[in-house]
Amino acid sequence: MTQASLLKATAVATRTGPSVASSMISENNSKPGEQTESQTDLQLVRKVRNGDRAAFDLLVVKYQSRVASIISRYVYDSQEVMDLAQETFIKAYRAIDRFRGDSAFYTWLYRIAVNTAKNYLEARGRRPQGSADSAEAENFDDGRRLRDVASPESLLQKDQLQKALSEAISGLPEELRSAFLLREYDGLSYEDIARILECPIGTVRSRIFRARDAVDRYISPLLNHSVT
Amino acid sequence: MDERLRETLSAMMDDEADELSVRRLLSHGNQDEIRAQWQRWQQVRDLMHESHFAPYSIDVAGAVREAIDGQAVPADSRRKARAVATSYWHWPVAAMVALALVVGFGAGAGWESQPGDVTDILAAAGIDEGGAAELTSAVEEVAWQRLDEDQLRQMRQYLLEHAQHNSVGAGGGSMGYARMVSANGGY
Numbered sequence: 001m002t003q004a005s006l007l008k009a010t011a012v013a014t015r016t017g018p019s020v021a022s023s024m025i026s027e028n029n030s031k032p033g034e035q036t037e038s039q040t041d042l043q044l045v046r047k048v049r050n051g052d053r054a055a056f057d058l059l060v061v062k063y064q065s066r067v068a069s070i071i072s073r074y075v076y077d078s079q080e081v082m083d084l085a086q087e088t089f090i091k092a093y094r095a096i097d098r099f100r101g102d103s104a105f106y107t108w109l110y111r112i113a114v115n116t117a118k119n120y121l122e123a124r125g126r127r128p129q130g131s132a133d134s135a136e137a138e139n140f141d142d143g144r145r146l147r148d149v150a151s152p153e154s155l156l157q158k159d160q161l162q163k164a165l166s167e168a169i170s171g172l173p174e175e176l177r178s179a180f181l182l183r184e185y186d187g188l189s190y191e192d193i194a195r196i197l198e199c200p201i202g203t204v205r206s207r208i209f210r211a212r213d214a215v216d217r218y219i220s221p222l223l224n225h226s227v228t
Numbered sequence: 229m230d231e232r233l234r235e236t237l238s239a240m241m242d243d244e245a246d247e248l249s250v251r252r253l254l255s256h257g258n259q260d261e262i263r264a265q266w267q268r269w270q271q272v273r274d275l276m277h278e279s280h281f282a283p284y285s286i287d288v289a290g291a292v293r294e295a296i297d298g299q300a301v302p303a304d305s306r307r308k309a310r311a312v313a314t315s316y317w318h319w320p321v322a323a324m325v326a327l328a329l330v331v332g333f334g335a336g337a338g339w340e341s342q343p344g345d346v347t348d349i350l351a352a353a354g355i356d357e358g359g360a361a362e363l364t365s366a367v368e369e370v371a372w373q374r375l376d377e378d379q380l381r382q383m384r385q386y387l388l389e390h391a392q393h394n395s396v397g398a399g400g401g402s403m404g405y406a407r408m409v410s411a412n413g414g415y
Contacts, residue, residue, distance in 0.1 A: 038243055040240045040241075040243050040245065040250070043247060043250045044250070047250070047251075047254055052254055053293070053296070054254050054259045054262075054263075055254055056296070057263055058262075058263065058266055060288065061263060061266055061267045061289050062266070062270055064286050064287065064288050065270075065271075065286050068286045068288075082288055082291075085288045086288040086291050086292050086295065089292040090292060090296060093296050158275075161275055162275065165272070165276065183242055184273065184276050185276070189244070190239075190242065205235065205238075205239055205244065208238060209234065209235040209238035209239070212241070212269055212272070213234070213238075216268050216269060219272065220268060223268060223271050223272075
């Protein structure tokens with residue numbers, strides 16, 4: 001793929017989302033949203049095992065939406081979803097020494113979340129629906145159930161956020177946008193992006209950071225990011 | 229949080245941060261700031277990958293932190309607790325060994341054992357009066373058994389080997405071994 005066609009692909013991605021851009025790029029790497037072995041997760045897990053609570057906070061923040069999404073397949077009340085998500089993370093923290101790293105951290109967390117939700121339902125005499133197959137963690141469309149339980153207001157907010165996101169990405173300088181989209185939509189490593197964009201890895205790292213920062217500043221006023 | 233740390237955090241989002249950078253980030257003084265930044269970027273990513281985006285606000289991080297701080301024991305603390313528990317048992321074990329030696333050697337030398345003294349030692353080790361009486365009678369029973377010549381030789385040989393191992397292998401110094409050799413004389 002030439003650089004010109006790549007830039008065209010990323011420009012298309014800006015307008016249409018990831019699917020078209022992905023089809024235009026031959027490499028089949030995992031995307032950031034998919035569940036693969038994460039080096040960062042393993043680094044954080046090691047820190048948690050050494051008693052670093054801040055590392056566990058980052059894992060919670062990273063996965064709380066996805067854990068809530070899994071639980072919402074079984075439990076439909078939003079407050080119950082929150083409580084069970086919390087319970088899932090507490091269980092994970094207590095059992096972190098038993099995580100051997102055979103599977104991705106998220107897959108392990110997924111199993112805990114499903115079991116927590118099922119146990120909750122069984123304790124209340126409600127028959128759990130769905131399966132706890134951990135392979136589902138790889139392909140699970142978390143958003144579907146949450147969309148079902150979302151209020152019209154929250155769906156409207158989401159639409160506004162999507163619109164703002166598109167504007168933010170469109171407004172990025174070309175070199176920042178290319179690097180950012182290759183990473184976010186196509187899951188390429190910094191090394192691959194550097195090769196494609198013909199620039200040093202450090203430059204890719206810096207461009208992605210600056211793109212991320214610019215997008216964050218643009219849509220931050222719309223996000224509910226109360227960190228307690 | 230300076231520019232470099234924020235860039236490290238961004239690299240962490242992409243699994244491209246090295247161990248040292250992660251360590252530096254986690255040791256930063258203002259973890260609230262780091263967490264807030266991390267959360268916003270995660271939300272942007274979730275929004276970009278629509279299927280992960282939660283349409284209603286989900287933030288259990290604070291509640292999880294409070295629950296863990298209030299209840300759970302981190303791995304390091306568990307290890308420390310185990311260490312404390314182990315050292316807690318050192319005193320009773322040491323006291324029992326000392327008691328056995330005192331009673332045993334005393335019996336060999338024809339001393340009269342004083343149960344009251346023994347009870348005091350055990351009480352100091354945290355064993356109550358009933359337990360102390362039971363333990364004392366058991367130890368006395370063993371100590372008063374006479375050893376024949378072969379058993380005595382075996383016992384001395386065992387102690388000698390133990391002292392030798394302790395001085396050479398376990399780094400306990402050679403003084404114990406020297407004393408044992410000296411005390412054993414012809415053995």
